[in-house]
Amino acid sequence: MQVLLSLLLVSLSLIGILDSGYISWQEWQQIVPTCGSNFDCGSVLSSPWAHIGPLPVAYLGFMYYITVFILSLLHVFDLDQQAISKKWRRFKATPIELLWLLTIFGFVFSIYLISIMAFAIGEWCKYCLISAATSISLFVITTIYLKMSLQSPAFFIRSLLQKKLGIVYRYLLKPIFFLFDAESVHTNMLNLGQFLGNSKLGKTLLSLCFSVKDPKLLTTQAGINFPNKIGLSAGFDYNGQLSGAVPAVGFGWHTIGTVTLESYGGNQKPRLGRFPDSKALxxxxxxxxxxAKAIITDLQKVRFEIPTGISIASTNKHFDSTRQQMLDILQCFRLFENSSVEHLYYEMNISCPNTFEGEPFTTPDRLELLLRALDKLKISKPIFLKMPIDQNEQETRTLLIVAAKHKVAGVIFGNLSKNKQNTAMTSADRKHWKMLRGNVSGKPTWKQSNKYIALTKKEFGNRFVIVGTGGIFTPEDAAEKIRLGADLVQLITGMVFEGPQLIGEINLEQCYNTR
Ligand SMILES: Cc1cc2nc3c(=O)[nH]c(=O)nc-3n(C[C@H](O)[C@H](O)[C@H](O)COP(=O)(O)O)c2cc1C
Structure with missing residues (x-):
């Protein structure tokens, strides 16, 4: 059927070429084509509507059909191997998709020309009617074709929109944002997101631009139903301001925090920076x-639209003993457990590298203590462990063995990288980083995150829900983490560098791959 429709497209475009070519030739010769008794081609073709500026509409029609013919030929040659489509998909438009866009234009223009003949001129031109019928048929056939094939027209329009939004973000907005201090931009984005997410109009607009919904994207992990696999990673929405905006942007889940028992104003500035060449923050x-208390007060008023979780860690301050530090964490969990906040899971952040006490629970014995204490709390919701990524394989394996003995539903690989020798960064950025405090996200975390996703899947099978986090910048990156074993993925830095449409792009690609 697809071959038949494709051949029909070629044939129709040939008819269009012959028809528009004939009236173009007559126009060139300044001859009025003979039309038959019921038609008056002369009145139509000499009317003011037969030209757009100095250009006869017949010439435009001829060029239009030539383009349609070339695209439909490319499409036919591509039916078998799909080589062109695969190449062009990177630009979000295969020959058939471009053809469809073009035929929308042809369809609308034909309706316009028919209306002009019917209501303004009151006469009919036979060749114009043939052209109108041809271009309407071309539109109908490409629409049917797209509907029958993997991508529906709506799907295609959506992906084109995401692509355009990506261009606007990368070439217009990001260069402006990157002129300003990173933390101020982050704060302003949070405020803007909160404002938009709190208004119906704002949410509708965000949703129209960004959100991709499809039953194929649904997944259930740790007993939670996720509308899609793409989550906002901990640290972006650290005070829980974005519960309205995050679903509207198209995320399928949302981690708030990391929240600590006591508030913390942040380390000494600068607290946030960029390494654009290394694609890192x-x-x-x-x-x-x-x-915790202030955040609970705010979140108790909120109805979450997507699975939302709370990332918890110990307060960033000095503790006299590990026991005190654990009590701080347990008390934070208790507050959330006893609240009416509608969160569905927790992340236990054992791996924040830029705190006063370092990463105290990333040794097996201390992790054992912490998880034993958490087991005793009988927490009602699944806990995902946010893992470090700079440990070696054996250290990571040992932590996973400890985690597997406790009520840990999932592991997240992983947190920021503190490895200042990281060769994923440019040498200039590495040199610069050595003079600064802080740890990096983005591409420098990609390799280690993937390595430990694969290790967990290979050695622990389905024991844990595996969450892949670190360096997702494209739909292919997300797909790679899923291929390696991730059940869910999360991101922040990719969104900052590529734009918020990235989430929709990933979901579209996931839909496409699962169709
Ligand atoms: C600005 C920023 C703040 C972060 N804060 C936290 C945090 O509070 N808790 C946490 O578990 N991870 C935090 N992270 C780490 C991210 O959750 C994520 O694990 C890491 O950035 C890798 O993902 P990405 O490359 O997609 O950004 C933060 C990351 C960024 C960029």
Missing amino acids: LVNKGLKNLG
Whole structure:
């Protein structure tokens, strides 16, 4: 059927070429084509509507059909191998998709020309009617074709929109944002997101631009139904301001925090920086947040639209003993457990590298203590462990063995990288980083995150829900983490560098791959 429709497209475009070519030739010769008794081609073709500026509409029609013919030929040659489509998909438009866009234009223009003949001129031109019928048929056939094939027209329009939004973000907005201090931009984005997310109009607009919904994207992990696999990673919405905006942007889940029992104003500035050449952010916030009580007060009023979780860590301050530090964490969990906040899961952040006490629970014995204490709390919701990524394989394996003995539903690989020798960064950025405080996100975390996703899947099978976090900048990056074993993925830095449409792009690609 697809072959038949494709051949029909070629044939129709040939008819269009012959028809518009004939009246173009007559126009060139300044001859009025003979039309038959019921038609008056002369009145139509000499009317003011037969030219757009100095250009006869017949010439435009001829060029239009030539383009349609070339695209439909490319499409036919591509039916078998899909080589062109695969290449062009990177630009979000295959020959058939471009053809469809073009035929929308042809369809609308034909309706316009028919209306002009019917209502303004009152006469009919036979060749113009043939052209109108041809271009309407071309539109109908490409629409049917797209509907029958993998991508529906709506799907295609959506992906084109995402692509355009990406261009606007990368070439217009990002260069402006990157002129300003990273933390101020982050704060302003949070305020803008909160404002838009709190208004119906704002949410509708965000949704129209960004959100991709499809039953194919649904997934259930740890007993939670996720509308899609793409989550906002901990640290972006550290005080829980974005519960309205995050679903509207198209995320399927949302981690708030990291929240600590006591509030923390943040490490000494600068707390946030950028390494554009290394596609990384420098993070030195030190778990800045308003503290559990204040955040609970705010979140109790909120109805979450997507699965939302709370990332918890110990307060960023000095503790006299590990026991005190654990009590701080347990008390934070208790506050959330006893609240009416509608969160569905927790992240236990054992791996924030830029805190006063370092990463105290990333040794097996201390992790054992912490998880034993958490087991005793009988927490009602699944806990995902946010893992470090700079440990070696054996250290990571040992932590996973400890986690597997406790009520840990999932592991997240992983947190920021503190490895200042990281060769994923440019040497200039590495040199610069050595003079600064903080740890990096983005591409420098990609390799280690992937390595430990694969290790967990290979050695622990389905014991844990695996969350892949670190360096997702494209739909292919997300797909790679999923291929390696991730059940869910999260991101921040990719969104900052590529734009918020990235989430929709990933979801579109996921839809496309699962169709
Ligand atoms: C600005 C910023 C703040 C972050 N704060 C936290 C945090 O509070 N808790 C946490 O578990 N991870 C935090 N992270 C780490 C991210 O959650 C994520 O694990 C890491 O950035 C890798 O993902 P990405 O490359 O997609 O950004 C932060 C990352 C960034 C960029």
